[in-house]
Amino acid sequence: MKYLTVIKDTLKDQIALASQLLLLVLAAYVFTMAEEHRRWKTPVLFIGLLSWFFLRHRIKHPIIWITLFVLLAVDLYFKYFWVANHHFMLIFMVLSVLIYSYHKRTDILLKNIQILLVIVVLTSVVQKLMSTQFMSGDFYYYMSNRGVLFRNFINFFPEKLEIIKSNSKNLFDLHATDPNIGEHIVLKNILPNLGLISVVFAWVTVVMELVVAIALLFKPRSVWTHLFFAAMILGILCTRFETGFMALLAICGLYLCRNLYLQLLYVLIVIGCFILILTKLGFH
Amino acid sequence: MNNTTKEFVLKYGIPTLAVIVIAVHLFLVNTKNLSKWKGGGYGMYTELHYFGNQIYIPGMSLDSLLKDNQEMKKTLSCLMVMPNIDNLNKAGQLILKTTQKDSIHVQIWKPIVNSKNGHYSRVLIDEVYLKTTGF
Known part of the structure; x- marks a missing residue:
C-alpha cells in the first residue's frame, strides 16, 4: 500500500513527471542523432556539460534543456527537409518547457501543449483528407501488401510473409527495368x-483523429478525451512502431490528463516506447 | 509589453510558430513538390514514401555515381525529397560535370498504385536533357 501511495503522489505531480519523461525521450533522441554534424554538436555538448557540472547550483538557467534544445536546432538547421515530423514537435515541446522554467505559469505551459497537440493532430487529418492516394485506400493497400503495417502480427502468419516477400521481389525487379517501357506489376493481396478494407481503414483513421483533435480542443481534461487519445496512440503503435512520435503524444496526454489511471497508462506507453527506441525495435 | 499581451504571446507564440512551419510546408508541397512526409507538415503516412521515387539516367548506373561522392548523394537526395525542375537541373548539371559527358538525360519517376486492380506502376514527374556548354 505504501508503494501505491508513492506512485499516486508521483502521478499527481504530472507537470514534473511529464517533463522528466520528456527529458528522457529527448536524451534518447538526441543520442541516436548525435553522430550527425558532430563538428557542431561536440562543442555544444562540451560547453553544456561543463556548465551543468560546475554552474548548475549557481545559475538559474535550465542548462540541460538549453543544451538539448541547441542540439535539436543544429539538426533542424542542417537537415530541415530530412528530419522526422516529430523533430519539429519535440522542438516546440522543449521550447515550451524551457520558457516555463522562466515564467513558472502552469496554465501557460498546459495551453502551449494543448494547442500544439491540437494543431499536430488536426493538420494530420487535413493532410489525409487532401491526399487522394490516402482517401482512396491506395496508400494503405500498398503498405499492407508490402508488410509495412501490422508487421508484428503478420509475423505469426508465414503464408502472408511469403506473399509480402513475393511482392517485394516483383517490385525490386520492376525497379531494375527502364520505366519508359511502361511496365507494371500486380500486387498480390x-x-x-x-482494397475495400483499406478504404474503410482510411476513413476510420481520419474520423478517429478528427474526434481526438476536437475533443482535445474543447475538453482537454475530460476522461473521455484521454480514453480516445490513448486508444489512438495504442492503435497507431499496433499498426507500426512509430515509438518516437507516440512517446511525444503520450507525454502531451500526461501533461493534460487528470485521471490517475490514464496518467499511469500514458507513463507506461512512454516508458515502453523509450525502451523500444533504445533497443532499436521501434523508430526514434 | 503589458501583462495581457505578454500572456497572449506566451500562450500562443509557440503554437503560432508551429502553424508557420506547417504553412511553409504546404507552400513547398504545392510549389516545389516537397514530399508530404517531410518539412514539419505532419503529412507522413498520407502518400507513398519518397524513397519509392526513381531517378533514371538512360545508360548510366546510379550506384556508380553515388560511390564516394557526398555532393552527388546530397544533390540526388534533394531531388528525391523535392522532385522539381530546379533540383532536376541541379542534379543534371552535377552529373554532367562529374561524368564529363557531352550530354545527359535525367528523369524522375514516382510510383502509383491502384487498390482496385492491384496495379503498381511508375509515372514520369519530370525530365531534363542537358548539354555541355563549354568550348
Whole structure:
C-alpha cells in the first residue's frame, strides 16, 4: 500500500513527471542523432556539460534543456527537409518547457501543449483528407501488401510473409527495368478484399483523429478525451512502431490528463516506447 | 509589453510558430513538390514514401555515381525529397560535370498504385536533357 501511495503522489505531480519523461525521450533522441554534424554538436555538448557540472547550483538557467534544445536546432538547421515530423514537435515541446522554467505559469505551459497537440493532430487529418492516394485506400493497400503495417502480427502468419516477400521481389525487379517501357506489376493481396478494407481503414483513421483533435480542443481534461487519445496512440503503435512520435503524444496526454489511471497508462506507453527506441525495435 | 499581451504571446507564440512551419510546408508541397512526409507538415503516412521515387539516367548506373561522392548523394537526395525542375537541373548539371559527358538525360519517376486492380506502376514527374556548354 505504501508503494501505491508513492506512485499516486508521483502521478499527481504530472507537470514534473511529464517533463522528466520528456527529458528522457529527448536524451534518447538526441543520442541516436548525435553522430550527425558532430563538428557542431561536440562543442555544444562540451560547453553544456561543463556548465551543468560546475554552474548548475549557481545559475538559474535550465542548462540541460538549453543544451538539448541547441542540439535539436543544429539538426533542424542542417537537415530541415530530412528530419522526422516529430523533430519539429519535440522542438516546440522543449521550447515550451524551457520558457516555463522562466515564467513558472502552469496554465501557460498546459495551453502551449494543448494547442500544439491540437494543431499536430488536426493538420494530420487535413493532410489525409487532401491526399487522394490516402482517401482512396491506395496508400494503405500498398503498405499492407508490402508488410509495412501490422508487421508484428503478420509475423505469426508465414503464408502472408511469403506473399509480402513475393511482392517485394516483383517490385525490386520492376525497379531494375527502364520505366519508359511502361511496365507494371500486380500486387498480390495479403487479405481478400484488401482494397475495400483499406478504404474503410482510411476513413476510420481520419474520423478517429478528427474526434481526438476536437475533443482535445474543447475538453482537454475530460476522461473521455484521454480514453480516445490513448486508444489512438495504442492503435497507431499496433499498426507500426512509430515509438518516437507516440512517446511525444503520450507525454502531451500526461501533461493534460487528470485521471490517475490514464496518467499511469500514458507513463507506461512512454516508458515502453523509450525502451523500444533504445533497443532499436521501434523508430526514434 | 503589458501583462495581457505578454500572456497572449506566451500562450500562443509557440503554437503560432508551429502553424508557420506547417504553412511553409504546404507552400513547398504545392510549389516545389516537397514530399508530404517531410518539412514539419505532419503529412507522413498520407502518400507513398519518397524513397519509392526513381531517378533514371538512360545508360548510366546510379550506384556508380553515388560511390564516394557526398555532393552527388546530397544533390540526388534533394531531388528525391523535392522532385522539381530546379533540383532536376541541379542534379543534371552535377552529373554532367562529374561524368564529363557531352550530354545527359535525367528523369524522375514516382510510383502509383491502384487498390482496385492491384496495379503498381511508375509515372514520369519530370525530365531534363542537358548539354555541355563549354568550348
